[in-house]
Amino acid sequence: MDTQLFEKVDLYISQLLAPEDDALKETIRSIDDAGMPQISITPSQGKFLQILAKLCHAKRILELGTLGGYSTIWLARALPIDGKLITIEIDPQHAEVAQKNLINAGVADRVDIHVGKSLELLPQLVDKGEEPFDLIFIDADKPPYAKYFELCLRLARQGSVIVLDNVIREGMVLEEQSDDERVQGVQKLNKLLSGHPKVTATILQQVGAKEYDGMAIAIVN
């Protein structure tokens, strides 16, 4: 694979169509400064999520996995003034770094970070009778992806869009005997999507600035 070419082309695309402002650049820097992993989405993926949010006229967005708030900022910027984004993050340090970045990006008024485990907080949102979300971006830990998907379906409505990051894992999804529980998690998810009566789904494989991976996209029937 000519990864160098994919990287260069991704840079070409992002410089043309997804340039980062200071707030986004500072978010990436803050992740380094805090010793957090550089596993945010790329600029071109951020722009792609923005376009999805606009396509479905998203006023309410849910995200699992905040890290430094990089994807959160891209998504929040696609919201109308009265829009709302809830992002769930298990690590209080990540949440603290993200909160600063959201303020710096001018989107803190539209975003609530909920600190806790997705598997605990999602059922709480369901029980509270939380209004359905228009767009849901799942990007937390991979082993429970299928569970996250089912829970998120209960927070969605007909026409809601659910996007899941990292469902190809450099092609490791092809390894049926993989003992990597992250790979097993996304394999289970992908299989679930293939036969699920409630959604129409596909997967886009992606190459570029980061490792070869992919996003699943589902729309609720």
Ligand code: SAH
């Ligand atoms: N969406 C971010 C990247 C998220 S990285 C971006 O693209 O900018 C994955 C994040 O999920 C990490 O911050 C990790 O702490 C968090 N996480 C891991 N397990 C979690 C869980 N069970 N519930 C919520 N967040 C979790």
Ligand code: DHB
């Ligand atoms: C990992 C997690 C991600 O969400 C990602 O986009 C890339 C890598 C990881 O846990 O390795």
Ligand code: MG
């Ligand atoms: Mg990811």
